Amino acid sequence: MTLLPFTDPGSGTEDPTILVLANDADPLQAALDGVKRVDLHFPKFTDGRAFSQAFLLRRRRDFQGEIRATGDVLADQLAQMERSGFDVAVLRADQDMAVAKRVLASYPGYGAGCYQGDAVHVTPHFFAVG
Amino acid sequence: MYQYTEFDRQFVKARAGQYRDQLSRWQAGQLSEDEFRPLRLQNGWYVQRYAPMLRVAVPYGELSSAQLRVLAKIAREYDQPNAALLDEAQARQDQLGPVHLKNGLSVSSKLTTGYAHFTTRQNVQYNWIPLDKSADVMDLLASVSMHGIQTSGNCIRNITSDERAGIAVDEIADPRPFGEILRQWSTLHPEFAFLPRKFKIAINGAKEDRAATAWHDVGLYLIRNAEGELGFKVLVGGGMGRTPIIGTVIREFLPWAQIMNFIEAIVRVYNRYGRRDNIYKARIKILVKAEGQRYIDDVEAEYRQIVEHDGAPHTITQAELDRVTASFVPPALRCDRKSADAKIANILRAAAQDDIEFGRWLKQNVAPHQNPDLRAVTLSFKRLGQAPGDATADQLDVAADLADRFSAGEVRVTHDQNLLLPWVRCDELPELWRAARKAGFAKPNIRLLTDMIACPGGDFCSLANARSIPIAEAITARYQDMDELHDLGEIDLHISGCINSCGHHHSGHIGILGVDKDGLEWYQVSLGGSDGSTLSGAPVPGKVVGPSFSAAELPEVIEAVLDAYRSERQAGETFIATLRRVGIDPFKAAANSARFAAATV
Numbered sequence: 001m002t003l004l005p006f007t008d009p010g011s012g013t014e015d016p017t018i019l020v021l022a023n024d025a026d027p028l029q030a031a032l033d034g035v036k037r038v039d040l041h042f043p044k045f046t047d048g049r050a051f052s053q054a055f056l057l058r059r060r061r062d063f064q065g066e067i068r069a070t071g072d073v074l075a076d077q078l079a080q081m082e083r084s085g086f087d088v089a090v091l092r093a094d095q096d097m098a099v100a101k102r103v104l105a106s107y108p109g110y111g112a113g114c115y116q117g118d119a120v121h122v123t124p125h126f127f128a129v130g
Numbered sequence: 131m132y133q134y135t136e137f138d139r140q141f142v143k144a145r146a147g148q149y150r151d152q153l154s155r156w157q158a159g160q161l162s163e164d165e166f167r168p169l170r171l172q173n174g175w176y177v178q179r180y181a182p183m184l185r186v187a188v189p190y191g192e193l194s195s196a197q198l199r200v201l202a203k204i205a206r207e208y209d210q211p212n213a214a215l216l217d218e219a220q221a222r223q224d225q226l227g228p229v230h231l232k233n234g235l236s237v238s239s240k241l242t243t244g245y246a247h248f249t250t251r252q253n254v255q256y257n258w259i260p261l262d263k264s265a266d267v268m269d270l271l272a273s274v275s276m277h278g279i280q281t282s283g284n285c286i287r288n289i290t291s292d293e294r295a296g297i298a299v300d301e302i303a304d305p306r307p308f309g310e311i312l313r314q315w316s317t318l319h320p321e322f323a324f325l326p327r328k329f330k331i332a333i334n335g336a337k338e339d340r341a342a343t344a345w346h347d348v349g350l351y352l353i354r355n356a357e358g359e360l361g362f363k364v365l366v367g368g369g370m371g372r373t374p375i376i377g378t379v380i381r382e383f384l385p386w387a388q389i390m391n392f393i394e395a396i397v398r399v400y401n402r403y404g405r406r407d408n409i410y411k412a413r414i415k416i417l418v419k420a421e422g423q424r425y426i427d428d429v430e431a432e433y434r435q436i437v438e439h440d441g442a443p444h445t446i447t448q449a450e451l452d453r454v455t456a457s458f459v460p461p462a463l464r465c466d467r468k469s470a471d472a473k474i475a476n477i478l479r480a481a482a483q484d485d486i487e488f489g490r491w492l493k494q495n496v497a498p499h500q501n502p503d504l505r506a507v508t509l510s511f512k513r514l515g516q517a518p519g520d521a522t523a524d525q526l527d528v529a530a531d532l533a534d535r536f537s538a539g540e541v542r543v544t545h546d547q548n549l550l551l552p553w554v555r556c557d558e559l560p561e562l563w564r565a566a567r568k569a570g571f572a573k574p575n576i577r578l579l580t581d582m583i584a585c586p587g588g589d590f591c592s593l594a595n596a597r598s599i600p601i602a603e604a605i606t607a608r609y610q611d612m613d614e615l616h617d618l619g620e621i622d623l624h625i626s627g628c629i630n631s632c633g634h635h636h637s638g639h640i641g642i643l644g645v646d647k648d649g650l651e652w653y654q655v656s657l658g659g660s661d662g663s664t665l666s667g668a669p670v671p672g673k674v675v676g677p678s679f680s681a682a683e684l685p686e687v688i689e690a691v692l693d694a695y696r697s698e699r700q701a702g703e704t705f706i707a708t709l710r711r712v713g714i715d716p717f718k719a720a721a722n723s724a725r726f727a728a729a730t731v
Contacts, residue, residue, distance in 0.1 A: 046168055046284070048324030052401045055321050059440055076152065076161075076169055083320035099160065106151065108144035108318065113137060115314040116390075117443045124315065124443065125137065126450045 001082040003100055006093040023049045027056045032063055040086070042071035051084040058085030058119040075100040079107035085119035131192050131540055132310045132457040134275040141317075145279060146272040149173045150265035157262070172285060172323065174278020175264055179592045180219040181211055182264065184256045185281040186271060188543050190291035190309040190333070191252035195530040195539040200274045201254055202526035205246045208267055209523075211258040216241060223589060226651065229600045229681045231607065237600045239589050246526060248511060248519040250583055250634055251330070252290050252543040253281055257590050279317055284325045284412075286316035286397070290332045292340040293544040296458055297506055297552050299498045303352045303360055305335035307454040308389060311446060315390045322397050326404035327412035329397065330369075342545060342637060342661040344368050344377045344669040347414045348396060353383065361385045366396055366429075367418030370631035374671035375415040380426050386451075388437075390444035395433035399425065460501065461538035461553055481560050490574035490616060491563055496554075505556050507536075509549045509571035510581065514606050517599040518584040519547030528569045536562045547583060548576065577620040577665070579692075580606050583634055587627030587644060588651065594627030596644025596651035596681070601625055604685045618692055620665055621705045636671040637661040639706045640691060645678050652678040655687055657717050658709050666706055673714055675721045686724040694720035 017036040021027060023043060030038070038057060040050040050069065057063040069081045069089040078100060081089055091100055109115075117124045134142075149169075156166040170176075174185040186201070193201075211219075220241050228236035247255045259267055271277055281288055289309050296304040312331065316322070322329075334341040335352040343349035349365035362384045368377030384392050396414075403421075405411045418425050436442060482489035497506040509529060512518050521529065529549055533541045536558055537551035544550050549571075554562055566572035575581050582605065585591065587598025602625055609615050624638030628645075635641035641656035659672030679687050692705075694717050699708045709717060 045165070046324050047406060048284075048322070048401055049406075051321040051324070052398050055398075060435060074165060076165070077323075080320040080323055096160070099155070103151070106148060108141060108148050109320075112140040112144045114320075115141075115317050116319055118320050122440070122443045126314075126447070126453070 001078065001086065001104065002088045003078070003097060003104070004088060004090045005097060006091055006095070021053065023047065023053065025053075027053045028060060030057075030061075032061060035063075035065060037066040037068060038063065039068045039070050042069065042073060042077075045072040045074045045077055047072075051080060054081070054085035055119045059122075075103040078104040079109065083109070083114070083118040083120055131194055132189070132306070132454065139272075139275055142272045142275055142277050142279075145173075145277060145318075146265070146268040149268050153261075153265050168283055168324070170261075170264070171283040172280055173268065174281040175261065176282060177261070177592075178257070178590050179588075179594075180215060180222075180590070181258045182261045183586075183590065184259050184264070184267065184278060185249070186254045186256075186276055186278050187281045187288040188253050188276075189313045190289060190295060190306055191293055191543040191545075192306070193541050193543065194274075195533040195541070197274045197276055198526050198530035198533065198541060200270060200276070201246050202523045202530065204256065204259070204267055204270060205244050205521075205526060206523035208259045208263055209244050209246070209256045211243060211260070216243065216258075226588070226597065229604045229684075231604055231685060235607075237603045237607065239597060239600055241589065245520050245522045247517070247586065248521070248543045248547045248549070250545055250547065250585075250632065251288060252293075252545060253288055254543065255586070257586065282328075283323075284327050284329075285323050286319065286325075286329045286331065289313055289316070290330070290341055290346075290545065292334050292336055293542045293550050294340060294497065294506055294552070295335060296460070297499050297501075297504070298336040298338075298340075299500055300337040301335055301500065302337065302354060303335050304455070304458060305333040305350075305352055306458050307451060308350070308352070308386065309333050310454050310457070311450070312390065312393070315393075315444060322401060325397070325401050326406045327409070327414075329400075329414065331393070338664045339662040339669075340545070342634070342669070344662050345370060345634075345637060346377065348393060349377045350389070352386075355383050359385065362389055364392065364396075367415040368669075369413050369415040370634060370636045370671075371413065372410055372629045373413075373415065374631075374636040375419065376669050376671075377415075378418055378426075380429060387446045388442070390446065391436045391442050392429075392433050394444060395429045395436055399428045399432055403428075461540070463501075463504065463538065463553060463555060477557070478559060487574060487612070488560070488563055490612065491572055492559070494574045494576040494578065495572070496559065503556060505554045505559060507551045507554045507559070507562060507566075508544065508576045509541075509551065509566055509569075510573040510575055511548050511571070512575055512581045512606070513570060513573050514603070514610065517586070518582055518602050521549075525569065525571075529571070532562070532565060532569070532571075535565070546576075546581060548581070574612070575615060577622075578615050579609050579618055579621045579623055580615060582606075582623040582625060583638070584625040585627050585633035587625070587633070591627060591632075593630055594644060595629075595646035596627050596653060598625045598627040598633055598642075598644065601642060601653065601681065601684055604681075605688055608685050608689065618695070619704050622659075622661065622666060623688075624659070634661070635659070637666075637669065638672060639666065639709070640688065641672045642684065647678070651681055653681065653684050654678045655684075655691075655721055657691070657714055657721075658706070660706070665704065667710065675714075675718045679725065683724060683726055687721045690720040690724040691717050
């Protein structure tokens with residue numbers, strides 16, 4: 001997962017290849033033709049809707065472009081984002097890049113392995129061992 | 131019991147390490163309070179009225195004696211606040227005043243330390259562990275494959291089940307392998323860690339529902355269809371709290387292999403559409419109630435997509451079910467089949483006739499078993515002087531010893547806040563009874579009035595409106611006569627200190643709910659609730675009896691209601707059966723007649 005430092009998005013979203021999806025929008029209905037990047041939004045880090053949106057874009061819509069996490073993006077949720085289908089995260093302004101990288105790398109599911117399948121590794125752990 | 135693999139063990143250790151890092155970043159000021167809170171909650175760490183509370187996960191209630199001993203060690207060494215904090219807490223509780231009893235005595239809050247508490251969701255809680263020692267405790271838990279993963283927070287919580295899973299005589303199929311498979315699936319699920327609200331699953335595999343299944347966000351009943359195939363009846367949207375609702379059947383029959391795929395659909399639709407604007411309307415029950423058939427249609431559509439488009443990646447294979455089931459084979463017991471049933475029966479009959487208390491213990495605390503040589507024995511943690519479900523460090527060690535001596539090293543935490551020994555040889559019952567009595571665990575009151583459910587309430591919990599423990603103590607003190615208690619028969623008395631309903635007051639035959647009125651403790655009484663067990667009947671919330679009562683009135687109200695039962699009952703009729711037959715009115719009248727003059731609010 002690529003981590004980016006905070007940048008003010010300003011009004012630079014007129015690029016037609018970038019789709020900005022509100023976190024209550026239905027990703028199954030989104031028009032993805034010509035879209036290379038979808039920005040999903042966490043209004044608060046405890047609002048988990050964008051995890052399901054990312055999963056549906058990746059797995060249900062088979063979207064191959066970039067899925068970017070924006071908003072209240074904190075170090076401790078990066079691994080969840082990555083597993084749900086995000087491949088880029090723009091850190092909240094106060095987040096320390098070095099800490100974020102270390103926290104992401106030390107996620108228990110990456111060291112030991114994950115029980116369940118996700119948007120990236122589709123099958124659960126028991127398929128690998130059983 | 132499920133045997134943790136190397137993978138499971140490494141996972142729990144890695145999780146403990148992750149928590150230690152999060153704690154130290156919070157201590158260093160790198161994580162704000164708001165950012166740390168959900169992280170500690172999802173490891174079981176609350177901050178309560180006076181101190182942190184730790185909730186340890188006990189998947190489907192099963193514990194080994196080795197795990198019990200570590201829980202004892204944690205109670206002994208870590209459930210210890212500094213003296214100043216304890217003094218301050220006790221002084222503040224003293225200000226709430228005593229609960230006066232009719233006999234002139236009174237019950238006050240007596241805060242104690244160095245103990246664990248069994249919860250209605252089969253977990254174990256501590257009340258005094260300082261947060262700066264929390265990471266050490268997580269390491270200690272991890273040493274016996276335990277943790278607090280997802281015991282709090284807006285995520286899928288520990289999965290509960292029947293305390294007699296795998297041993298019940300009325301069992302259709304053992305729910306534990308499915309409980310374990312779902313535990314693994316839900317553990318650190320990346321998509322479902324920040325749901326609108328908490329999410330509780332219960333699985334029942336027997337004809338009788340001993341898991342209050344219909345009261346859960348998802349309730350699963352193992353059943354066989356007309357073809358004899360195993361599957362689940364799936365309920366969704368049950369729950370207590372401020373809006374008590376019984377779950378809606380969303381699937382009459384789902385093949386067992388599909389259960390993870392189906393629950394994924396249930397939770398995904400909830401994650402997307404559950405309300406996040408109002409904490410009191412955020413549980414899935416509100417979504418199911420508001421959307422009705424549309425929610426069910428959405429789940430079925432999502433499930434079809436998971437199967438047809440995603441390829442149903444979480445279909446349980448026979449190999450995986452077999453692998454997990456192999457952990458739950460009954461222990462090899464050295465029961466000599468030559469010690470014929472008749473001989474054992476004779477010993478037990480003679481002993482029971484000889485000692486009425488032993489006879490009562492056999493009746494209340496001992497349950498039949500799939501293996502006719504064995505019995506399930508409940509150790510009672512409901513007695514005067516300790517809060518319901520509390521166990522000191524020494525008591526936990528003794529329970530571990532009893533488990534080793536009499537039950538293949540295994541205990542179950544019950545939904546009613548006791549411990550159950552699942553593998554007791556019937557020829558060892560007299561010996562176990564003597565040992566349990568010596569330890570103070572042999573009170574023959576299981577399913578009787580004093581086997582009440584109570585949450586920690588206003589002595590510990592920051593959410594509570596009123597105290598539960600002194601009320602439980604007052605009622606327990608009043609009903610110490612075992613003849614009277616057995617004459618009253620089986621009654622579910624459930625006490626919650628606030629509307630969050632941790633004490634399951636909605637499902638009690640008699641329910642008590644703490645409410646706050648102008649900063650004072652008051653109690654609402656409800657009657658006729660059911661958890662869904664055979665005794666209690668179809669699950670239903672109780673009906674509230676008029677305005678709330680003062681703490682002093684409450685023991686009188688309970689007594690009046692029980693007196694009404696004694697005068698209305700027919701021979702052999704239980705409290706709940708009488709209440710259903712004659713209706714709530716005579717009980718309501720009795721309760722209201724116990725009000726003190728001018729004390730009503």
